[in-house]
Amino acid sequence: MHAVILTNFATPKGGAEKVAIESARGLAERGVAVTLIHGVDGPADPLLDHSGIRRVSLGLTDVWERPAWRGAIEGIWSREAARRLDAALAALPDRPDVLHLHQWTRSLSPAVFSVLARQRAPVAVTLHDYFLACPNGVYYRFDTAEPCSLRPFSPGCLAASCDPQSRAHKAVRLVRGFVQLAAIFRGFGRRPLALVHVSDGSRARLEPMLAGGPFFHHRIDNPVRVERTAPADPAGGDAVAFVGRFTREKGADLVAQAAHRAGLASLFVGDGPLAEDLR
Template identity: 25%
Template sequence: MKILVIHTRYLEKGGEDSLVDLEIDLLRQEHEVELLEFQNESGWRGLIQFLISIWNPGAGHKVRKKILDFRPDLVHIHNWHFAAGPVVFHAAAKEGVPIVATLHNYRILCPSASLFHNETLFYESLTNGFPWKAVRKKTYRNSILLSFWLSLILYFHRIIGTWNLVHSYLVPSASMLPFFEKVSWKFPMHKVTVKPNFTEPASTSPKEKTNFLYVGRFSAEKGISSLLDAFITAKQPLLIVGDGPLKSLITDASSKYDWIRYAGSLNKQMVYDELSAASALIVPSIWQEPFGMVIIESFAHGTPVIAANIGAPAHLIQHKFNGLLFEPGNATSLAEAIQQWNKLSITEKNQMSANALRTYKEHYTPQKNLQELTRIYQSCM
């Protein structure tokens, strides 16, 4: 099968960019794959890209030319915002090629893309025609003008039927489905399939599991405040890995409390080493996280996860089977979950560890993902 992947790279490479690269490498094991990528720019170049993204004729021309040259059986679109723009859907449809699109976030529902703003959940865009509240609250880059323009782009393409050109939408977790079902403009739910992400098997040997571990971005939606409050109270060993705007909270806590250690940013292999050595991974997110790569990476290393009962983690984790769930944003609830974990016997912890690895092998291996992707592609053709 010949597959054309279209993706717009972010200014700074993030998880979505890495996932696209992983998926392309996976698909090339059995299919002929080419990538057409666009690159978001900063400064005035980025502003021009953003302004013309409502209908970017240059991007449309590139897509049509690539399709005519490569003659793909199918086009798989990932991020279109903002260097390419939604015109890529029209360009592919004009050439009569089936379109698959992965929804890595909530962008086409709300300019926030996260349903989270100012440290709280934000659902107002789901039940209104034009997302004026999102504009007034400056949900995109804290700017009324930029929020308005992105809202207009989304609304315009909703009105002209752009989102109906897709043959199959993929979402990484069933936790996303209710929000697409809620929108007042009737998203084509019959085209949506849950196709989770995947990760490679553990590349490190099992280690003695000691401290708790947090790996991720230091930002409000990740629940950093409740994480620190819980461990300051629990006085349990916690290793923190990552970076982000709330880094000062991490460094302050690690300097005051000797059971909280900050390791900085680590490369992928070093993160895997820490996952292998952790007693449990902590995921305290307070937003509707679409997935959670670090969760399935933890499972791959046989490490259970203690996570907030919200978003994708609530679907990835079976309470008391491969981890524990606690109330999101509630430091007391997290502290109680830590205490509950510590009260488990060695046998119970080992069983939960085995269940975590079993969960990975049954659902999140590269082989499972390739089979599912191929099945979805064939159904579109």
């Protein structure tokens, strides 16, 4: 069996890349031939150093590192990403049995859906966020600091100034969302796209948003690599721990406030824009 895994980076810039890398290593350790295709050049995670893993870089640039106008255009639809992915898949010595997309917004762009739709192998997408349905990707109102309750792409959504950056960024992401859905419905009209949800809560929100589309829905836990040591004693803990990216939509500030009010120490493992505020 040959599995092709696609993501933006070969290092864990975030949870999506970490899961892609962990799944590549896990499959390789079980005898599956794996090709990991990543959009942006750069160092590779040591977990990818395995005889069963082939790594292919498309040599693209992170859209956030380009001039704003160029990043906006290529974030909506990158012809170059589509061309390079098409060439990389054609050059593989063995035909893939499955193609698994983990992230595409930072370098690959929605253009890769048109390439994946032309492949004979089944295609799966793990939904690490809400970008397949929600323009800002997190289904959160940054203007009101609360979870969103609007239907994506509804009149209320179009008018909402909910983006963490600006209204201009929201406009670009709206266009990208419309283009993305059009590419998926056009490319996968005759065969379904498998969507992998990583939690029950995510599936409960996303599945109704995507009703009527060419999708099969699955619920699969993310792989987590841990060291087996002596069991912890939660009752003996003296701190509240937060592990992840320090952002408001992930509740890092709420954890800090709750720990402070309860008179407990708080431990933060990770990084993000709220790092200084938390300190």
